[in-house]
């Protein structure tokens with residue numbers, strides 16, 4: 001470890017150490033922001049020196065290339081929070097969803113129990129509108145504070161932020177690439193605190209039995225929304241499965257499709273389509289980012305060929321891949 005202006009900084013350090021995939025080449029520079037002030041200081045230095053930078057939380061929704069990142073990667077560990085009223089909490093973006101669940105649960109508030117098993121930070125979750133069981137974090141957001149170009153903080157009300165399925169204005173739209181410093185969430189009084197813990201427990205159990213334990217980055221692809229009834233029926237007939245087994249609220253389960261196309265277990269090097277969940281690719285040992293990408297390309301091509309559907313990525317790849325070759 002090195003110290004630069006009092007900051008914890010590393011040079012040429014493997015990004016595999018900071019991602020749940022356990023994959024990624026070296027970051028030229030990596031800095032840990034232990035609090036909001038450090039986060040602001042690091043980003044000000046990067047901007048001043050015109051150094052490309054990327055902020056990450058738990059690294060649970062991304063794939064870095066084998067070449068790594070020729071710039072500054074910032075690990076966000078800013079974790080302060082304050083109650084603005086009895087059910088309105090402002091949390092810094094480095095807080096994990098797990099930590100957030102316990103802060104709100106202790107106060108007898110519900111809203112986070114369906115999200116707590118997602119292994120990410122609030123910043124990553126808001127950018128990607130993370131969710132589970134038909135709920136997503138965007139539903140709770142009342143305000144987002146972004147870091148301005150001059151180190152100032154800009155408060156953006158929820159009315160100016162758009163959330164959609166695994167997407168937000170911060171991923172695609174007005175505020176793309178902005179740094180989320182903190183988020184204000186509106187929660188609801190819980191009728192029964194024990195019930196909240198039970199929901200959480202059931203989620204943990206479901207995740208333990210239905211999701212792979214090998215390193216991954218969660219679901220690789222978004223479940224495509226198919227509104228055309230005929231197309232849905234056509235796909236179900238082609239895959240020889242009941243429509244309701246494949247579609248929920250017009251969303252097609254990519255995991256199920258991959259299973260029905262018999263792609264589970266498909267392996268390229270140490271990258272493998274999980275046998276437990278078709279929409280997960282796991283790192284069986286020493287998978288490279290190239291192997292993961294090759295497998296992603298393969299699945300995408302197969303689904304396009306067989307169902308004429310182009311799958312969209314849920315994970316983020318750095319640098320973004322060129323899919324034009326498909």
Ligand SMILES: Cc1cc2nc3c(=O)[nH]c(=O)nc-3n(C[C@H](O)[C@H](O)[C@H](O)COP(=O)(O)OP(=O)(O)OC[C@H]3O[C@@H](n4cnc5c(N)ncnc54)[C@H](O)[C@@H]3O)c2cc1C
Pocket residue numbers: 020054055056057058059060061062076093094117118119120121122123124125126127128129130131132177178179180181211216217218219316
């Ligand atoms: C086993 C497993 C299960 C999962 N289950 C689910 C699930 O049920 N539902 C779901 O939605 N997701 C799931 N995921 C995916 C992932 O956990 C979520 O997308 C999570 O919200 C990502 O948060 P993160 O902090 O890890 O973000 P990272 O992966 O670190 O970053 C993701 C993106 O957000 C950006 N970002 C991070 N912090 C900030 C910030 N402060 N400001 C601006 N941009 C920022 C990064 O630059 C990057 O572009 C799962 C992943 C795994 C490994």
